[in-house]
Amino acid sequence: MEDTRPLSIRRGFDDTKVWIFDLDNTLYPSACNLFAEVDRKMAEYIVRLLDVPIEHARYLQKSYYHDYGTTLTGLVKLHKIDPHDFLEFVHDIDLSALEPAPELERVIASLPGRRIIFTNGSRVHAERVAGKLGVLHLMEDICDIAACEFVAKPSPDAFDRMVRRHGVAPGEAAMFEDMPQNLEAPHTLGMTTVLVHSDYDDHRAQAQIRKWRTLPDHIHHATDDLTGFLESYSAVPDK
Incomplete structure (x- = not known):
């Protein structure tokens, strides 16, 4: 879809010092199932x-x-x-369908600042998946659902807990997610938000995405190629 919104809404990354990634269907492509x-x-x-x-x-x-x-x-x-x-x-699953992602590792390593995984899953699952991808060593920490006392995204309380726990200044953070409703709270907090398109069609939100003609205001960017997007982020217009 084409983003026709003014640059004042299409925020950039010049101020980004904390890169926050959802795990499932975000750090890895949903196509691997x-x-x-x-x-x-x-x-x-x-x-x-x-x-x-x-x-x-x-x-x-x-x-x-x-x-x-x-x-x-x-x-x-x-x-x-x-x-x-x-x-x-x-989370006791076979990870053989998941391939190492050296290009993703390279671009995440080049990001200036801190990198955090924020997931509704468990730390063990995140460690296994990020380790298989080859990006675990690049992450400062993993904020899993247990760290948020089992308050889950998309609850604003989950994001408040993550922000406090990791000392994140929302105006200096970017959030990457595959579920659009999980970007509403970080947008409200002042983060730059990026929707990573997922082929996992098991939520009514995914059906709604197909009807969009432009991005909603709480989503500043959308991509179906996380690696390519991160590689070119410096060319994205600043807010």
Whole structure:
């Protein structure tokens, strides 16, 4: 889609000192279907927890995701599960479909300032995935859902917790995400926001993206090539 908005809205990166990356379907391309494995494991967890058929488990999984922001949040609120047990189960996946990304490693290494992974998943999962990609050593830290006391994106409270925990000045930060609703809070805080297009079509937000003719105000940039975008970021007009 073409971004026809004025440059005052299309913010740049001249002031960016903290680069914050979502993990799943953002740091790696959704085409590798890695998150589909996590998705399948979440349904399996619900089958075991509630002793329901897989079809009903899938229905509950998506209902909790849509209603509460994450499946985990719904399970905690409605079924009082141990979130650590859930995360350990759903992130026990095969990473063989994920390839090392030396070009992504090169461009992230060239970014000036700090780099943080901010994920609704677990630290262990983020470490495994970022390690396989070859970018883990470039990250200052990982802010996972446990570090936010299981308050998940897109809740503004999750972003407030991340900002406080890592001493981030929002006006000096850029947030990269594949889910557009997860960019509303960072935009409100004053971050530069980048939507990384995902082919993972399992949320109503993805259907809405296809109807866009221009980017909404809370999304300053969009790309389907994170590596290429980061490589050319210095050419993006400043705010």
